[in-house]
Amino acid sequence: MLRRINIHLSFLFTIFSYFYVFAKTDIAIITNQEADTVDIIDLKKRIKISEIQVGKKPAGIFVDKLNKIFFTSNPGTNNISIYNLENQEHKFLKSGKSPMGIQLDSKKNFLFVSNWFENKVSVIDINKNEIVSEIEVGNSPAGIFLSDNEKLFVAIKEENIITVIDTIKETKIKNIRVGKAPYGVFSDNKTNFLFVTNVQSNTVTIIDKKSLKVIANIKVGSWPYQVAFEKRKKLLFVTNQRDNSISIIDTKKFNVIKTLREVCEYP
Numbered sequence: 001m002l003r004r005i006n007i008h009l010s011f012l013f014t015i016f017s018y019f020y021v022f023a024k025t026d027i028a029i030i031t032n033q034e035a036d037t038v039d040i041i042d043l044k045k046r047i048k049i050s051e052i053q054v055g056k057k058p059a060g061i062f063v064d065k066l067n068k069i070f071f072t073s074n075p076g077t078n079n080i081s082i083y084n085l086e087n088q089e090h091k092f093l094k095s096g097k098s099p100m101g102i103q104l105d106s107k108k109n110f111l112f113v114s115n116w117f118e119n120k121v122s123v124i125d126i127n128k129n130e131i132v133s134e135i136e137v138g139n140s141p142a143g144i145f146l147s148d149n150e151k152l153f154v155a156i157k158e159e160n161i162i163t164v165i166d167t168i169k170e171t172k173i174k175n176i177r178v179g180k181a182p183y184g185v186f187s188d189n190k191t192n193f194l195f196v197t198n199v200q201s202n203t204v205t206i207i208d209k210k211s212l213k214v215i216a217n218i219k220v221g222s223w224p225y226q227v228a229f230e231k232r233k234k235l236l237f238v239t240n241q242r243d244n245s246i247s248i249i250d251t252k253k254f255n256v257i258k259t260l261r262e263v264c265e266y267p
Contacts, residue, residue: 027041027042028040028041029041029061029063029070030061031054031058031059031061031072032051032058033057033059036054036055036056036057036076037051037053038058038061039051039052040052052083052090053090054072054090055072055074055076055077055079055080055092056074056076056077057075057076057077058073058081059072059073059075059099059100060072060073060099060100060101060143061073061102062111066106068084068085068086069082069083069084070082071102071104071111073099073100073101073102073113075097075098075099075100077092078095078096078097078098078099079092079093079094079095079099080092080094080095080099080124094124094129094130094131095113095115095122095131096113096118096131096134097115097118098116098117098118099113099114099115099116099122100113100114100116100142101113101141101142101143101154101155102144103144103145103152105146105167109126109127110123110124110125110132111124112124112144112146112152112167114137114143114144116142117140119137120135120137120141121137121141121152123167123170135170137154137163137165138156138159138161138163138175139156139158139159140156140157140158141154141156141157142155142156142157142182142183142184142185143182143183143184143185143196144185145187145194147187147189148189150166150167150168151164151166151173152164152165153165153187153207153209155182155183155184155185155196156182157181157199158181160177160178160179160180160181160182160198161176161177161182162176162178162185164212173212176207176212176214177214178198178205178207179198179200179201179203179205180198180201181199181200181201182197182198183197183198183225184197184224184225184227186227187209187229188229190231191231191234191251192208192209192210193208193209193215193251194206194207194208194209195236197226199223199225200223202219202220202221202222202240203218203219204217204218204220204227204238204249205217205218206251206254216254218249218254218255220238220240220247221240221242221246221247221259222240222242222243223240224238224240224241224247225240225241226238227239234250234251235248235249235251235257236249237249243261244261245260245261246259246260247259247260248260
């Protein structure tokens with residue numbers, strides 16, 4: 001288990017930092033807003049093995065594992081970085097203002113990006129490097145998730161809802177009431193559930209992706225922001241910033257089975 005680490009793995013600077021862990025390796029890709037970089041971390045050795053310069057204040061991250069490409073949203077420069085891990089090619093894509101969450105539609109090569117201050121989701125054609133559409137949503141859209149049945153789930157932080165969008169028609173399907181200040185949205189196409197962190201109510205809401213109904217609200221630590229899903233054991237790991245802890249949730253029984261305390265600062 002990771003102990004408190006002096007370098008804090010670089011992703012502990014602000015609430016807007018994201019991380020991505022490769023399921024079958026010991027490598028994590030982490031946005032570092034203080035340095036305007038993406039850090040590649042060897043989790044086994046607990047060291048930083050690479051530092052990649054991107055746009056200013058990188059926030060959201062999405063990794064295309066098949067093509068070995070990652071995208072970061074850069075709210076400091078209002079653009080998207082696209083970086084090829086094999087040939088180190090770095091390009092910028094246009095985006096709306098204050099880009100945050102990112103999801104890739106690999107079939108169409110479209111990138112969906114939530115824009116925090118504009119209250120929109122931008123749809124970017126990667127091949128043409130242009131915004132082909134903008135979808136109006138509520139106040140302060142944060143984390144997003146694109147399901148394989150072409151539904152986009154958007155956390156609307158200031159309205160305490162998850163907005164579900166039909167990405168074909170680009171219309172709103174439903175607003176789902178969750179806890180206070182929803183931020184992180186996570187799922188996996190092998191699970192029927194969507195997991196939402198509610199920062200100011202200290203809960204995780206679990207939503208059935210088919211029925212679009214709330215299944216459970218689970219109490220966790222103070223100010224939960226991000227989640228990671230362990231597929232084999234069906235466990236959900238939730239970072240709680242205010243009490244420096246990680247809650248582990250059994251998604252079969254919908255309860256917290258363990259809390260890891262003081263593993264790091266401000267996770």
